[in-house]
Structures are given as structure tokens and as C-alpha cells.
Amino acid sequence: MLWLDDLEDFLGAGGLTTIMLAGLLTAPPGRRVVLATMRTHEFRRFDAREESRLTGSDRDAWRAQRDVLQQAEVVRLARHWSAEERRRAAEHRQDPRITAALRAGERFGIAEVLAAGPELLAAWQNAWAPGANPRGAAVVAAAVDCCRAGLRRPVSQEWLRELHTPYLAARGGGDLQPEPFHQAMNWACAAAYATSGLLIGNYTRGYTAFDYLLNAPDLAPVPDHLWRALVRRVTSAEAYDVGLLAHQEGRPRQAAEALVRARLAGVPGADFLLAITVGDAGRPRRAAADLAGITRRREDQLGPRHPDTLAARHQLAFFTGEAGNPHAAASRFAALASDAAVVLGTDHPDTLAARHQQAYFTGESGAPAEAARQLRLLLADRLRVHGPEHPQVLATRRSLIWYSAAEPAQAELQLSELLTDAERCLGRDDPHTLAVRSSLAALTARAGRTAEAVASWELLAADRTRVMGHDHPHTIYARLEWARALAAESRTDEARTLLTQTLSEAETLLEHGHRHLRLARELLAALTPAEPGPA
Template structure:
């Protein structure tokens, strides 16, 4: 759409848009390292759109000079209110009536106020938080809001009629915006400001599942993409299965990745084999889309307990990616990292160490010391070096890495969680069983909170905690932990998954007389 506006037309065309800072931060270069496959492809396309723009950042608070100038315009009630509230809220928030609208939503739940309107707004907010980009119809909101109202008390709240509730929700404050934006024919969308309301609960299953049953395949793809990025893998696979069934472009590829991430790597390999063949036939073996599919196929081949085949596949991919994209392209560097990792997992640790050292030199030169991928390469290098050298020296290097990561990453960043996992594993190998048990227990809590209790990473950490408990002599507690972990693993992971096999073998050893 932008290309059509900006190319081949006489004169100057200006496209003006605003974007919340929380959304804009999703397109920071550091965010790319969190994404794979179609997630990363979509992210790059969206970021290219932003790169076309001249960006002007509007600070939330007025400067003293701006306040002085605004005094001359305080006849406008919005400007006057902004001046009165500038110590607490930002200019855009007040002029758009954001704080007032948020307060109106929160107060509307009171009995006899506008509880039905508040429930309608809650449903509209969660439609957006589910990944629905387009407006929701009036009929959708009429059906979707009912469980929200029931959860707050239903008839006891003395809810107003639906038509009155919609009128209240759409009423603009200071002639700017209402809690809902839109109309009967176009549908309705929740006001942006509400999406960042503090302490919003997770999107409930009743809305997500109902919405998924109604949307078009393209909407289901958006919902699946957002769920996958949020590590809500069961939701991601459900949405992407619907998107694929409806013929949404790219849904088959992202679905295969979500299936593999959910703990079914062999199934993912089978689906990706077909995708690679189709892309090779249609696009050629070295087209970027083919290379991305080959990367995911090789990765899940390794996850399916064949690290040697994965190492070989990544070796070939490195050669082709360097020729097609360049040796310094991010996809080439990513393939080199995976080649080294699976080479080490296949037992060739000396070769893996050499590959990782070369990669670290290149990434440091290209990305700087604080880039998440640089920290990830350092962690892999420390791990394989520890298998081939001095554990105490590896622990010292890991402590430096942890300090650097704490400076540049958030506590829930996947790279930070991985570094903490290595730190706990080193404590276990060094015989510091109490320290290892406590570290793994905290990591189980954090990974379960971030990823979900049944995510493969969380299950693996639970197994590591059980191993530490066994080493510390707490066999009964370890047996209980393993029994529950095995039950969960059998429920969510594909048959024969390495986590299930490990849990069963550990439990068998504990139960032997």
C-alpha cells in the first residue's frame, strides 16, 4: 500500500501515523534474536515498513518551555487538563483522554453504573490482545461480553441494556476518542491506551476459543503468530491448524515450527521435509524462503535426537546461505551457530569449540558485545569448553557472562534463562547439590511462569531439578517430582521424546529395590 502511494505519482505524498512506544520496541534489532521462521520473516517485513519512515519521538511529558507556551491555549479543556496533570501523565495520554477513559472503564464495573459496557470493552480489548487486527462486529461483542459480565456478578451488577452499553462505550471524551472506536457498519476496536492497562489478566480461554471459531483464515494466522511469539504453543497450533485448513499463506510453515517447539520434533521434521521440497521446486534451493525452511528442518532433526544429521545439514546450509545471502548475513551466522551446537552434541567438542570461537569473533565485530546472539554464542562456547577442560575456569567465565547479560537483558529473556540453566548445571557437576537444587527450583518457577508448566524447556528443567534432588539424597522428593513430570511429558510430548525417555529411566532407577 505504501509503495502504491509513494511510487510513480507526481508531487509529494505524506503519510502520517502514530505508534505506541511499546509496539515500536518490538522492532528493535535485539528482538530479532527471539524469533525464528515465519515469526522472523513477518517481523522483518513489518520492520522494513518502519524503516521507510522518518521517525519523530514525542516525549510523554512537556518541557518547561512547552508548558509556558501551552498556558496561552488553556481555554481548550484538554490543554488545561494536560497542564494540571503533566506531573503524572504525558501529553498524548491526556489529550487523547487516555487516563480518563481507563478510569471510566474501571469505575463502570460498579453495580448500577455501566457494567455491561465495561464487559463489552473487556471483550474488545482481549480481541486485540488475541491478535485480531480488524474490527469486531457488534454481534461478536454482544456474544463475547457475556462471560466477562457473568464473572463479575452478572444480574447482581444491575447491567444496563446492550444498546445503552454500546452507546456509553463509544462516547468520546473531550471529542477525541471513546473506549471503543468504530460504528455499526465497520465494526469496533478497543482504544489503544487500554491495551497497556496495568495488571490485565491473561486472555481467557472462552474468548480465545470462540473468536478462533469465527475468524477468517488470515485472522487465525495472526492469532497463531502472536500466540507463538508469546510461547502459548497450544493456542498457536490450534490457530495455525485453522489457518492452514483455510489456505492462509505461510501457515503450514509456521504450524510445523509451532508443532516442533511444542515437543513434537519428529512430526515437525516430516512436515518441513515437504515444505522444503515444495520451496526448492518452486523457488530454487538457495532462495531465502527455502533456506529458512532448511534451517528449521535441520534444527528439528537435531531436536529429534539426530545431532550428527543436523550438523551435516547445517554445514551444507552455511555454504549455501553464505553464497546466496552473504557470509555476514544474520541467517548465515545463525546457521553457523546451530552447526557448531549440533557438532558438539554429536560428540565432536573440539570442532564445535573452534567453530564457536570463529563465530564469536565475527559476531563481536558485527554486533557488539551486548547483542543477545553474542551472549548466546559465549554461553555455548563456555558449555562445550567445560566438557573439554577446567570446570572451575568455565564457571568463572560463566559468571562474567551472567554479569554482562544482567546489564543488557531482562530477567525473563530466553537467553538469560538459558545462562541461568547452565549456571545451575555447573553447580550440579561441581557437587554443590544444595545450590544446584535451589537454582533449578527457581528456574522451574520462572520458566513455567514465562513459558507454561508443560513447555518442553520447563519439563527439561524439572528433570534437572529431579537429578539434583537425587544427587542431594532426596530420593523420595525426586520420585514425586519425576512421577508428575513423566505424567505431564506423556500428555504433551510426542511418543519417544527424549525428555519422556529420561524421566522414565530416572524413575525406574529410583524404584529399583
């Protein structure tokens, strides 16, 4: 019997594959059993809905890991006891742990209570108080975010000594009266109720955050300083895993830093994923050039209709359009959709994705009516294949509303209904949800409700900064539209300040000629000149 605790730690680059699993289970003699555990949050990353968020090598890597999971017979363990389980447990009240679990069972799960999860989470949150254990809390925060950033192995004490300091500084540094580092480690490792500590491990093997903390509510996004520090320290294979997760989380700049290391070490697929992240980070022309080379190599080695070649053609077409040539992009996607339908099937996610992008770039080419026609057909197919709550169904609805010739009031109503659906199905911080809010804010501005538009764009800029980072192109765009709304509200000085600051930052992030840079300069030029100061 092979036991794989926290199965996600055994997946990814260099990890368990279906071929390895088959060889293990079929090799004579005797019967073999593989058991594994996996947190629900990790298991949900391989839900069919997640596939729709991925493209190219992201999707390939995701599918390789999902294929392993599909070999398993899944046993779901409910967080809470059933009525019958509570009745049986009541017969053993002499055990104080069972008594505590029965008492807290309506709020927390049995496993959480037996592992002292709620107590440990409260201890971590309370430790930030001045004079308590703020350095220990910072050490735990660093260990938690190492796991959330894709590191699948324990972290050494030396790493934690360095990685925790920005967390402590952000909370107040010396004003918190932090304890010495050795006391912080002892506190973080101390077991609660004889079960587990906030950190699990020892000096020799390294330390891992107690996994209950990874699902704590209201965790902030992994900060940039942690991404950068990890990239400097991890192995090349780990750099690919970190880069893949960063890209899936919508952090292309952090992903690119990790993937450069992976590519230089020759990790398979790193060059493809790196090209995508470079484009997503605001350099679409560079991405298109790199992807053109990758596509040619795959066409020569695998043929033009091989699934890997189709994935490269998709990304090449997309960044061709993002670089300012929507006509060429629409043409490429039309050919790709046709080939994908033959090779993969008409209902395959990649085929449907190519059709969506064909429609989008058709609209961006100046043919909104034709784009809307294509999107209506696509929406019908996606509803049939996926159902109404699938992320790509919601994305198709948004595109269709945008390119349809509906009255502005009707379009706003439709987008408001879509926003409600997106928040319910995907969550407030999902990229699809934020995109719907962007479209709704744009229609608000077009309707002349300038004060409402200012508030909408300001809030969206703040949320995108929090979720995606200040340097993401979507964040930059939201700030530019916020400035446009300020100018329409006759708040010229505020608009100028925001535009100047945003342009200065964007010039260091986006490639020359990027459409966001052009928009920023156009908006600045349109502002009335500043009043001269006193002589």
C-alpha cells in the first residue's frame, strides 16, 4: 500500500503521472493499493470549470494532473457529522476531544476540531497584537504563502528567517514589540491540545504551514515580495510550478520571473508558457514573435493539426490581435476553429474557445453585428455543452451584450443581471466578474452618469490592484478609465495627477506602442492646460 498524504504535493513537474501509476499498480506480483488525501480547495482546482480558464501549456499541465485524479475512486468526507454519527459519538463522551467536537460540531467540522484548527487560526490572528507573538505570526504567514504560491516542499528555517521580515514590517515592525526569532519558531511549532502546531516539521526536514490555515477566510493575495523571494530560491522544476500557479492566479509578471528560470534550465513547456505570460504582462508583440517561432517548430515536428500545435496557434492568434492586428487575429482564429473542430470535435473546449476569440476580434475589427451573430451561435452551443453557470458561458454572455446593438439602458440591465450571476457562481474577485464590472462601468460613463462612473472605476481599480497587482495591464486600464471619468466630471487636476502617475508607471511595464500607453497620452493631451502658478 502506498499512502500519498496531500496528493497535490506529488503532482506537477516531475510528479506522479498516469503512466507511473499504471506501472505501479500492474507490476507483478500481488495486489497494490494507492491511497491519497487532498483538501477540497485543491481538488476543486481540477473541476471542469477550471479548465475553461486555462489555455495552452497551462491547460496541458492541468490535464496531466487531472488525468491522475480521474484514475481514483473519490471518497468525500463531509466536514460535519451526520445525525447518526453524532448519536454514536455521544456514547463516547468520556473522551474530552469527542465532547469538544460534539459541542462545536454545528460550526466546525470534526477533523477541524480534533486537529484544533479553529483554535490555531485564532491564535495566529491574535498573535499580531503588540507584545504577543507578532514575529511568530509573520513566520506563519510566510509559510502559508509559500504553499499558496506553489511550493510543494517544506521551507527551511533559514528561508523563514528571511521571508518573514516583510510581513512583520507591513504590520508595524518594531512597534509591535516582536519577540526573538527562536521564540517565534518555538511558538509557531507548539502543539495546540496535543494535536498540531501552526507549523509542522523540524529544523532538519523543514517546516510546512498547518493546512487548515490555507483555507482561512479573507486571506490577502500572495504579496509580490514573496513571489520574488521564492523565484530566487527554488529549483528549476519548482520554478515552473510556481510560474504556472502565478499565471493561473492572474499574476503574469510574477509568473514570467519564475518561468525565465525554468526555460533557461530547459524545463519542458516553459518556453511556451513564458511567451504567454510575457504577452499577458503587457508585451503582446514580443509574445507574438516568440509564439510564431514556437508554432513553426511545432508545425514542422508535429504537424499543423497536432493538439500541441493547435494550442500554439491559438496563443499566436490571440497576441497577434492584442498587438494591434484584429483582422489577422480573426482570420487566424477562423482557420483554427475549423481545424480544431475536425481534430478535437465541435464541442471541445479548445474549439469553443477559438470560436469565441474569432467573434471577439471580428468585433474589434469593426464588425460588431457579425460578432454578435457568431456569439449567439456560440452561446447556444456553450449552454448545451456546459450549462448556464459555466464561466465561459458567462463570458460569452458578456461579449454578446457588448457587441449587440441593444439600447444602452437594456444593455446595462443585462450586464447587471450578468454581474449578479457571476458573483453568485464565480465570486466577487474572479477575473470574469471583474470584467463584467468593467463593461458595466464603461456603459455608465457612456450614459453620462459621470459621478457614478468615477466611483465604479475607482473601486474596480482598487479591486484589480488587490487581486491582480498594480502592474497588471487590466489594473492599468481601470486607472486610465477612472481618470477619463474624473475629467468628464470636470475634476481636471485629479485626472491629470492620476494620468501622469499611471503613464509613468506603465511606460516601465508595457512595451512601446501598447494601446494603454496611447490611451494615456491621448487623455492627457485632451485635458485643459493647468493653471499657471503665481509669478
